Amino acid sequence: MPACDIMNTDIQNIHMATSIRLSPEAEKRLDFLAEQTGRSKAFYLRQIIENGLDDLEDYYLAADVLERVRKGEEKVHSGRKVRRELGLDD
Numbered sequence: 001m002p003a004c005d006i007m008n009t010d011i012q013n014i015h016m017a018t019s020i021r022l023s024p025e026a027e028k029r030l031d032f033l034a035e036q037t038g039r040s041k042a043f044y045l046r047q048i049i050e051n052g053l054d055d056l057e058d059y060y061l062a063a064d065v066l067e068r069v070r071k072g073e074e075k076v077h078s079g080r081k082v083r084r085e086l087g088l089d090d
Contacts, residue, residue: 030044030045
């Protein structure tokens with residue numbers, strides 16, 4: 001298991017710290033949620049990021065593929081041809 005000798009800390013337990021700017025409305029809503037539930041704002045920000053990351057990856061990676069398709073850089077197969085080649089046509 002890798003370790004960092006300087007701090008005697010397991011590298012796998014080090015997490016990225018980051019900062020973001022929120023709109024006043026978003027910050028107000030986050031403050032209210034944290035206050036009402038007794039959880040930290042960091043908890044909810046982690047939840048938002050971790051739960052939303054799948055959706056963002058799906059959207060932006062699909063948009064990249066679509067752009068390549070439109071430019072003719074991505075091979076495209078019709079559903080009919082795929083079904084026929086896989087022997088799925090009745």
